[in-house]
Amino acid sequence: xxxxxxxxxxxxxxxxxxxxxxxxxxxxxxxxxxxxxxxxxxxxxxxxxxxxxxxxxxxxxxxxxxxxxxxxxxxxxxxxxxxxxxxxxxxxxxxxxxxxxxxxxxxxxxxxxxxxxxxxxxxxxxxxxxxxxxxxxxxxxxxxxxxxxxxxxxxxxxxxxxxxxxxxxxxxxxxxxxxxxxxxxxxxxxxxxxxxxxxxxxxxxxxxxxxxxxxxxxxxxxxxxxxxxxxxxxxxxxxxxxxxxxxxxxxxxxxxxxxxxxx
Ligand code: SF4
Numbered sequence: 678x679x680x681x682x683x684x685x686x687x688x689x690x691x692x693x694x695x696x697x698x699x700x701x702x703x704x705x706x707x708x709x710x711x712x713x714x715x716x717x718x719x720x721x722x723x724x725x726x727x728x729x730x731x732x733x734x735x736x737x738x739x740x741x742x743x744x745x746x747x748x749x750x751x752x753x754x755x756x757x758x759x760x761x762x763x764x765x766x767x768x769x770x771x772x773x774x775x776x777x778x779x780x781x782x783x784x785x786x787x788x789x790x791x792x793x794x795x796x797x798x799x800x801x802x803x804x805x806x807x808x809x810x811x812x813x814x815x816x817x818x819x820x821x822x823x824x825x826x827x828x829x830x831x832x833x834x835x836x837x838x839x840x841x842x843x844x845x846x847x848x849x850x851x852x853x854x855x856x857x858x859x860x861x862x863x864x865x866x867x868x869x870x871x872x873x874x875x876x877x878x879x880x881x882x883x884x885x886x887x888x889x890x891x892x893x894x895x896x897x898x899x900x901x902x903x904x905x906x907x908x909x910x911x912x913x914x915x916x917x918x919x920x921x922x923x924x925x926x927x928x929x930x931x932x933x934x935x936x937x938x939x940x
Pocket of ligand 1: 829830834835837846847848849850852853854
């Protein structure tokens, strides 16, 4: 099987880098599973019933440990969200919930074609509590307000992605009010066209704290991807459907800024 896989890999090698990369990882997976299969075969042939019992005991203990960890992290998440703060003792179980239980929940909701946004919004909420628990306050010049392009009225032709100051504050969308807010607070506001542009803006501007507006999906992905700087997420509203003429509660943004700007 390994030889077949290597042959396939050799054949696609010169064709396409993505395919080469994919088949390379598949090959690695086959090799790992193959080694495991070899070890199991060896154990099967040469081991005593005592070894089987020991392996089963380890698996039983491992299952119990995982169940307890999930139960504790579930309880920690519930307490955290209800109390709106993370107790220092709950930091690790809540992190386990975010890193293990939530991806599993997203996988299962995807499998059954259910709405993933419920889980994502919980992830964003807990992330915000995490950032808040660090008592992070910064001067306005170290904070970046990151905004999605879909907040702009779709009929407005002004290029605000280059510079939000190009907005004439006509009142047809929330960009004008956000521009005013950012000027009032002295915080940089940057409008981006997508996740890659958002990451590039963070790399270029080097903020120490990001207040980001986006939908559940983009925020959850962005928060997971950007590990170099804390990101606080604020969900947009989508009265016209996704990605067009979206809005955001500007007063909520003001409250968040007041929370994070150093007095
Ligand atoms: S508020 Fe600014 S971005 Fe929005 S439509 Fe008016 S000029 Fe364009």
